[in-house]
Amino acid sequence: MSEFFGMIRKLASKPANTQTSPFSTVRTARHWLENVPKTSDYDAHHAIVEGLERFNADTRGDVVNRIKVLRVMEDTGLPFQARIIDQYLRNQEALKFAKQSLWRESQMFWNQLSAAYLYLFKQTIKGAEKESLKPWLAEITLKSLHYTALCIRWEYYRGQRPSGLIWRRMHKIYRMAEISGVALSELDFGSGPTSCAREYMLALILELANPPGFKPREIHLVAQMLEAINPLPVPEIKLRRNQHTHCVDMSAPMGAEKLEDRWIQGRRLRYLDLESVIQEIEQRASMAVDAQTSLLFHQFARVINRGGIRRDGARTPRTGETWAAEGLESVLTALTYNEKNQLELSAWSLRDESREGLGFVIQGEKNLPVGRLAVVSYQPGEDAWKLLAVRWVRHENGQTLVGAQCLSRHPKLVAVEADPARTEFSPSGETGIFVPLADISQGMVSNLLLPVGDYAPGAEITMRDDTVTYRLRLGEISETHEEEWVRVSFDVLSREVATPLAA
DSSP states (O other), rough: TEEEEHHHHHHSSOOOOSOOOOOOSSSHHHHHHTTSSSOOOOOOOHHHHHHHHHHHOOOOHHHHHHHHHHHHHHHHHHHHHHHHHHHHTTTTTTOHHHHHHHHEEEEEHHHHHHHHHHHHHHHHOHHHHTTTGGHHHHHHHHHHHOOOHHHHHHHOOOOOOOOOOHHHHHHHHHHHHHHHHTOOEEEEETTEEHHHHHHHHHHHHHHHHHHGSSOOOHHHHHHHHTTTTOSSOOOOOSSOOTTOOOOTTSSSOOEEEOOTOOOOTTTEEEEEEHHHHHHHHHHHHHSSSSSHHHHHHHHHHHHHHHTTTOOOOOEEOOOOEEEEESHHHHHHHHHHHHOOSSSOOOOEEEEESSSSSEEEEHHHOOOOOOEEEEEEESTTTTTTOOOEEEEEEEOOOOOOEEEEEESSSSEEEEEEOTTTTTTSSOOOOEEEEEEEOGGGSSOOOOEEEEEEEGGOOEEEEEEEEETTTEEEEEEEEEEEEEEEEEEEEEEEEEEEEOOOOOO
């Protein structure tokens, strides 16, 4: 299990301090914590993070005593962490550098707590004092899962997917919980009773919703909503074909996905029945206090139901240079003007291609949020723009690797007007983007991109495309995009072609 404990070995490789550690006993730890800087929450939090790092680097002493000391540090640090997270969520738009600093502080806190409990978890498996740890086994295993899941969530907050290594770690911890018989043992922790199975399921369900495509506040809101659902289903070993909806391969570096016919029985496969969870989320969406939260929950339920967003299609290596414009304002400008010198364009090198999208390499480490709209063209002004949505981003060796779904190979700006008889929905002369799909075999339909304020379910609108005027009825939202735009389905009610005036 060397891969499993690689992070622990790295922390423990630091030379131990020959002096007496302030974390050698509960009493000395409390004394140290009482003297952390009180100038601000940030300073106190930073000191506690450094204290946890020192605690993790010095593994001397009785292991049961380490648990008690860690509990004291955890209980003291969690209220500060909650306040730092609150500051982080409130400063998303106002203070860019403060946002980055607060994210890093929070991430370090979760990483250190995760490392501390993973070290103890290792001792319960093959440590010299594993017998003395048996009364603590359920708590150590549960907290190992809980804090590792929070490390995963923090990657979502910056629009990144966690590495496959950390998902393997989650699976291995839960597998050991099953083997040791503590997977369903309930403990009072956090907001109420929980178990290893529940913590594992919370992480799997959140991952299914493609959280890097949400804003941090939205991820936080969705996570809180999930934590309020009780009970949650548990992973099952035996497949019930008419009831299970999703599956997780505990030997794979990823979370759960939609259950399909290719899945067969296996020792490392666990089956999930998420139908009741999806129904509960939809119910909470209908009871939400505001339209934005309702929309978020509905979208969350739909993505879970279709099994998340996976990069598992066949991919063909490609080479070549494309010109890209990213961000809504640049996309609108690109679709209006096709001359290269009228746009700020970036060079994106093709890496591979699949039926659904394209992979790119961008030189340098580019901050590109998941879900952002972009257009690419081989020769701007001569070649049609392809409309893309960024689905994953990874930084490697000074480059940015990007995977993007192709929403349309022929997007087009259109003028949109509402039915004047519907006073609750009254945009007039708004710009929209018509998103036609040439390949309907993907199981998708043509959509329309609109500002979120211009959308109402079932609203009837007029869409003008050159000389053709359409009457449309708006359907469900397919996806909420960055910069407050939504992609919606529609039904065509009528079509009228303008007759040219006689000369």
